[in-house]
Amino acid sequence: MSSRRLVVVNAGLSNPSSTRLLADRLAADVVEAVAGQGDLLEVTVLDVRDLAADIANSATSGFGVGQVQDALDAVYRADALIVATPVFNASYSGLFKSFFDLVEVDRMAGKPVLIAATGGSARHSLMLDYAMRPLFSYLRAVVMPTGVYAASADWSGSTGDTAMLSDRIRRAASELALSIGSVGAASGTKHSAASRIHVDAAESDGISNFAKLLGS
Template identity: 60%
Template sequence: MRLVVVSAGLSVPSSTRLLADRLAAAVGRQAEVELEVVELRDLAVEIAHNFTNGFPGRKLAAALAAVTGADGLIAVTPVFTASYSGLFKSFFDVLDMDALAGKPVLIAATGGTARHSLVLEHALRPMFAYLRAVVVPTGVYAASEDWGAEGLEGRVERAAGELAALMRGLSAAAPVRDDLDVVPFAERLAALRSAG
């Protein structure tokens, strides 16, 4: 299975890339994947040119093809002005509208304070829902104080497990129980009417 990681970190080293790498490693422990990382920092000029001339450069075209052909996607952005970065949004704006339809996506973000953690729910999840991706239930946010603290690794492992399950085509739901009796609705309704 092909797993593509899109990282919108701007600095080197980058906490955004660090979180992306941890998520990818966690997915790799739960499923056999072929990994490709797309660093948006390296594509910034080509993304801007794509907006003005309508054509992706060579590196951007390869990145867009990788995302389109992936079996699963990890998308990680730093928080800028209480939302995803402009570079992150611009990349997904130049992606073909149908490229993520039905594709499993794990969303994640990094920021300086835990107060921005809702960026996952008010910015990233709606954007990927609009693109018709299947976003895993657990998003991962890492504030500065989360690095090395208890809790981050558990969220990383849970989200990675959900993505790996979707990539394998399995339901992330609980196993099917075979000890339940299924009663047709009409039969149940008739029984309720006769009892009343």
């Protein structure tokens, strides 16, 4: 049974992390949407905070060092990406940028990418379009029309923002799921009417992150 690969690049630095929470929710909705298309989907989460030292060494050496090379290989093999970063100084984090500075442009050509970010204020939401979208356009990726930004207020269950965030997540996930389906159709790959998440050690940490953020 063949499958498609979704890789989630999470640049959240804290634990628990609202950026990881957003990335996990997006991935879950993509899995659900892909299941409706009759596709099999494997999800791997890369937490770049765990790669910080190897990213720095890779940047100075000019090639992937340690776990970074494995992470880059996962990105190259992926049929689609979800990328999420916190906002620092009105743009993506330095660690996020440093990781993607190591990516070979030709290996990203045509790859569907869903962009997402978190921040304290909704005023930073435009960074999706003036910072993240140009970065992945330069990398020749196909950036989904809907980017998802979550401010602190979006996580509050007492406001209408939570519903709006859920709507944006579903819309963005549907767009990425359709792109994954298009990739499969173009390659002539047949999938069964099933979907599953391949949970690695990093994704298991994400489950704990959900519980911490929700105060469970």
